[in-house]
Amino acid sequence: MSLRIxxxxxGKLEELVPLNPPHLLIYTCGVTVYDDSHVGHGRSLIVxxxxxxxxxxxGYRVRFVRNFTDVDDKIINRSKQECTDFxxxxxxxxxxxxxxxxxxxxxxxxxxxxxxxxxxxxxxxIKGLIEKGYAYESEGDVYFSVSxxxxxGKLSKRNVEELEAGARVEPSEKKxxxxxxxxxxxxxxxxxxxxxxxxxxRPGWHxxxxxxxxxxxxxxxxxxxxxxxxxxxHHENEIAQAEALTGKPFARYWVHNGLVTVGGQKMSxxxxxxxxxxxxxxxxxxxxLRLLVLFTHYRxxxxxxxxxxxxxxxxxxxxxxxLEDLELLKKLPSYEEKGTHPLFESxxxxxxxxxxxxxxxxxxPQALATIYGLIGELGKIKNKAFxxxxxSRQELEAYEFAVNSIIRSLRGVFGLLEDYKPECDVKRxxxxxxxxxxxxxxxLVDLLVEVRDMxxxxxxxxxxxxxxxxxxxLGIILEDTPAxxxxxxx
RNA sequence: GGCAACGUGGCCGAGCGGCUAGGCGAGGGACUGCAAAUCCCUUUUACGGCGGUUCGAAUCCGCCCGUUGCCUCCA
Numbered sequence: 350m351s352l353r354i355x356x357x358x359x360g361k362l363e364e365l366v367p368l369n370p371p372h373l374l375i376y377t378c379g380v381t382v383y384d385d386s387h388v389g390h391g392r393s394l395i396v397x398x399x400x401x402x403x404x405x406x407x408g409y410r411v412r413f414v415r416n417f418t419d420v421d422d423k424i425i426n427r428s429k430q431e432c433t434d435f436x437x438x439x440x441x442x443x444x445x446x447x448x449x450x451x452x453x454x455x456x457x458x459x460x461x462x463x464x465x466x467x468x469x470x471x472x473x474x475i476k477g478l479i480e481k482g483y484a485y486e487s488e489g490d491v492y493f494s495v496s497x498x499x500x501x502g503k504l505s506k507r508n509v510e511e512l513e514a515g516a517r518v519e520p521s522e523k524k525x526x527x528x529x530x531x532x533x534x535x536x537x538x539x540x541x542x543x544x545x546x547x548x549x550x551r552p553g554w555h556x557x558x559x560x561x562x563x564x565x566x567x568x569x570x571x572x573x574x575x576x577x578x579x580x581x582x583h584h585e586n587e588i589a590q591a592e593a594l595t596g597k598p599f600a601r602y603w604v605h606n607g608l609v610t611v612g613g614q615k616m617s618x619x620x621x622x623x624x625x626x627x628x629x630x631x632x633x634x635x636x637x638l639r640l641l642v643l644f645t646h647y648r649x650x651x652x653x654x655x656x657x658x659x660x661x662x663x664x665x666x667x668x669x670x671x672l673e674d675l676e677l678l679k680k681l682p683s684y685e686e687k688g689t690h691p692l693f694e695s696x697x698x699x700x701x702x703x704x705x706x707x708x709x710x711x712x713x714p715q716a717l718a719t720i721y722g723l724i725g726e727l728g729k730i731k732n733k734a735f736x737x738x739x740x741s742r743q744e745l746e747a748y749e750f751a752v753n754s755i756i757r758s759l760r761g762v763f764g765l766l767e768d769y770k771p772e773c774d775v776k777r778x779x780x781x782x783x784x785x786x787x788x789x790x791x792x793l794v795d796l797l798v799e800v801r802d803m804x805x806x807x808x809x810x811x812x813x814x815x816x817x818x819x820x821x822x823l824g825i826i827l828e829d830t831p832a833x834x835x836x837x838x839x
Numbered sequence: 840g841g842c843a844a845c846g847u848g849g850c851c852g853a854g855c856g857g858c859u860a861g862g863c864g865a866g867g868g869a870c871u872g873c874a875a876a877u878c879c880c881u882u883u884u885a886c887g888g889c890g891g892u893u894c895g896a897a898u899c900c901g902c903c904c905g906u907u908g909c910c911u912c913c914a
Contacts (some may be wrong), residue, residue, distance in 0.1 A: 507841085
């Protein structure tokens with residue numbers, strides 16, 4: 350199986366053919382570390398994390414690089430506000446980023462380079478561009494000359510004349526052309542600076558990715574990924590520099606994820622409508638954000654709301670219930686039945702559908718639909734077993750087979766259910782909170798459930814209901830099933 | 840203004856020439872001591888508007904309307 354994916358460069362769906370199979374080189378533009386990451390960053394990180402896992406699943410030997418922009422105007426401004434140096438700010442938010450990534454279950458990249466550790470490589474790229482006549486020095490700055498690169502605009506489908514007409518770029522007498530962009534910025538007083546052939550200064554934004562890709566991946570990579578808002582000018586400018594310098598294609602496939610909106614408007618720092626990842630995972634299990642992201646096709650806009658988080662949470666609970674119910678079904682008396690259960694075939698179809706959907710432009714919503722189709726079938730088996738008060742061995746085996754298949758698919762590729770263990774999940778969470786001193790011991794809940802079951806057998810329902818009500822006030826939900834009482838948090 | 844997307848049933852959201860996507864919500868039923876959970880049934884001209892191509896269009900083409908993104912830093 351291979352992947353057909355939309356390439357921004359060609360505007361078409363294309364079959365992914367790596368340059369040197371089975372090796373696959375992926376670069377994704379990481380974050381600028383001047384503040385906490387928000388849901389918009391989270392979506393991009395989750396999407397490409399899952400894409401990477403899927404490609405690994407397909408058998409590619411993926412080398413995945415994601416950078417940190419750790420020096421730029423916003424970081425410098427922030428450091429001025431706080432009367433500290435830019436590195437303090439960068440290090441603080443890199444640490445914050447790692448906490449976020451752990452909490453939303455995004456795997457670390459194979460290489461996570463920082464701009465400030467690649468100044469020399471960046472200078473080499475700029476020197477090369479000047480030598481070849483694509484860039485020029487001007488009063489300590491260095492600019493890329495857009496008019497020297499005829500293919501400029503090919504990624505974002507713009508032409509230079511239109512850009513010039515609508516240019517909102519501040520006119521600068523240092524530039525020959527308003528569209529020219531800075532490769533090197535001369536240092537102003539009090540700003541971080543590195544020595545260079547053009548005097549002290551720091552790199553412009555777009556060169557860093559080129560230099561880091563050359564160093565860690567090579568001159569031509571397979572996939573270059575990022576948010577849709579990076580297409581222009583960032584990725585356009587990367588292509589111009591890299592291809593001007595090497596004369597080779599820079600990236601074979603350009604993959605961009607759609608943006609996160611709030612009330613239809615782009616989530617962004619400047620609009621102030623952002624929600625940090627920390628706020629999200631302080632309220633919800635990390636899987637729920639992942640599920641929300643994966644329920645939308647990666648190229649569509651995703652409108653974030655807390656209502657949608659609640660909806661997704663309910664959908665997630667339905668999934669978890671279906672998995673957990675295996676343990677309840679095991680407690681029922683079983684009997685022998687002839688033949689193979691048809692569910693085995695459904696599981697096979699689900700798995701095929703799941704991977705087929707992902708192969709078709711990474712259609713995660715379609716892949717989830719196959720999973721939920723199977724969950725419906727599991728519900729039917731459970732319903733029948735509970736009303737019969739028993740289950741056939743064949744059904745139980747088929748159910749377990751299905752559960753294992755769902756877990757394998759969701760855990761391996763989607764990065765969901767990482768901490769899921771049947772029967773232990775809720776208790777583990779409660780135990781964690783116990784250690785934090787915010788809740789009681791799960792063994793005490795077990796005890797109360799046991800006592801309540803005794804009162805129910807004696808038909809002392811008012812006592813049983815009182816226990817259930819009081820536990821509910823404490824955030825513990827009891828559910829009576831034919832196979833016994835189960836409890837969960839919240 | 841230029842460029843690029845998008846407009847699907849109560850809401851969200853796949854599909855992109857013929858075959859019930861899926862999720863959430865709502866109503867009814869089964870089950871239950873009562874709940875919860877679960878399943879079943881219903882939500883039976885869903886595809887912005889108007890034309891066109893076709894045996895057949897949500898799906899292709901044209902125009903119009905509306906929303907958004909990019910054109911400045913941005914995942």
